[in-house]
Amino acid sequence: MSEEAKVVTKQRVAGRPKLLIRQTAGFVYCPGCHQPLAARAIAEVLEELGMGDRAIGVFDIGCNSFLLGLLDIDAVLTPHGRPPDMATAIKRTYPDNIVFTVQGDGGLLSIGADPLLGALTRAEKITIIMLNNAVYGTTGGQMAPTTLLGQVTTTTPRGRDMTRTGFPAHAAEMIATFRGVAYSARGAFDTPKNYMRTRKYIRSAFQKQMDKVGLSFVEILCACPANWRMSPIDSLKWMEEKMLPEFPLGEFKNVDKTE
Amino acid sequence: MLKGEVIIDEALCQGCGYCVKFCPRGCIAITGDKFTPQGYLLPTVIKPDECKPCGFCAMVCPAAAIEVYKYETEAVA
């Protein structure tokens, strides 16, 4: 009679993607900030697509700039608001690379309006990723184009007032109206389900670029506990109760041909 | 028999609590008496036997501080 033996196999189920750099000293993000999850999602998608060696990230000034220390791909840091310009030039130089930008809501919609419109009207085949946390994060929490009505920020101390400063801007819907845009979607990182959904949106966006269809855009709602003056868990609640109703998730444009 | 193991890297953890919130089985908790070297509240896996593992904790961790493993034990004749 033979003896019973136990074979134990150990398999890694989840953890740091290969393209995500482990930083201890250089990791500057506030506890609960969702921006590093963008690096994680991009890393996972690039690994899935096998494009880690043919990807160039173009990062704006802002909290998103620190993401370039987290992703093991060629990367460029640009002046504030300018990534669509650099990405245009780099994509036209190396069209076989996935060239994408990572920008904040202020970086893209405020100071970045000029390069954004340039890329949209010229239908550049790049991917623009906008991390929307409804404030200017790096500088301490000033009002941004996507700040909600009534939201208190350091430059709207009594809450954003529509009579003085207008209404929050909806990037994904606006960008979907341009003919040269192949894909425009909005995701969020506030729950695992939304993370997975957003990761799929990023993958679709990169695929549109690989298929040479047109410009692709992904807006991602992110928590900013430090500047919202909340704990991380409370900021998730604020996202669910306030941000998601204002900024609905989903795909606003998804075409196989731009015309 | 499936077993999961969650390893939280205390050098990276920032005590945000997302892993605690999103574990479907409440396996992780901030007990309040453990801290990371940087002074953040370090979560503990309080119910290791209930871990599926699903990997959600690793997925939502902004610091990518969590690694999740699956163990399979087989009886061999």
Added chain:
Amino acid sequence: MGERMFIEGNVAIGWGAAAAGCQAFFGYPITPQNEITEWFAREFPKMGRIFVQSQSELGSINLVYGAAAAGVRAMTSTSGPGWSLMQETMSDMANAELPCVVVDVQRGGPGGGPIRHAQQDYFQCTRGGGHGDYRNIVLAPASSQECCDLVQLAFYLADKYRNPVVVMSDAIIGRLRETVEVEKIEFGPLPDKDWAVKGKANHKDGKRRLVEHAGDLYFRYPNYRALLQSLQQKIKQMQEAEFRYEAYKTEDAKLILVAYGYTARVAKEAVNMARAEDIKAGLIRLITAWPFPYQIIKDKAYQGGEFLVVEDSLGQVVEDVRCAVEGRAEVHLVSILDRHIPTDGGMILPDKVFDKIKEIQ
């Protein structure tokens, strides 16, 4: 190439850039350099090279930043108001150590100014132009041929020092048709652009590359001082090795004219008029406005010379000359206020300069 053409300076810029292997041009419409943008729009697609009309001058310079970061020779051209818009990114490129060429075809200022010639961007070009401590090499063509040749030199120097280089032209040089022999100039070998971003698959070591300009992320240098020391060393190297000027009849000259661009041609004519009357005048024509040729001017000052600066501005070059003479010589000025007529078409003419020469004697 090696072709003889009868072309204006603006068009010569295009042929020179093509000869230098420029791969990408980005531009926005602005007078008086539209001929440059339109040349690239016509010719670059034929050559399989990149042309994009940008949405603004901000777009132009930032597209250049991108192409430069990707390791290809890239340039833009503009005039005064557009040049002002470009300054933040010029500063960023100096920090990021990106090579590029920017052509400024000067027009009247300040502000929107007349769209015709002037030489008022000298300070802005030679002092960096943007915030922070850095310098651009500034080349000043005075003919169509020089437009073609100096733009090639510009690409070489930009790559050699990993620094922006400005070609400071003006509306007269830009629109003047002259015979140009378009020939590719060989400057010598340059190192590979191993630092450029191309996708990891295109790097021999498979490691990623990073181009950044922030200075406080410490990816390239251990600390801020190290960055500044590196910049200062680069500035010093450029100052020592790259100044260029033309000395015309200066060996025995007691009165030295100093000028660049179109006013240098005017000054040369005035020197000839003076010599015909036995006045020992000479001309130092700046070919590089930065680095400024301080030494030759200082030497002439110590030898007892006197100076007359001829520039189509209220007085910018004159300050560098005053600095160079170290108080040892008189420095006179023929300025934009001495143009022959008060409208924007007015020019500094040789007669006026000659009158001033006689007055000084």
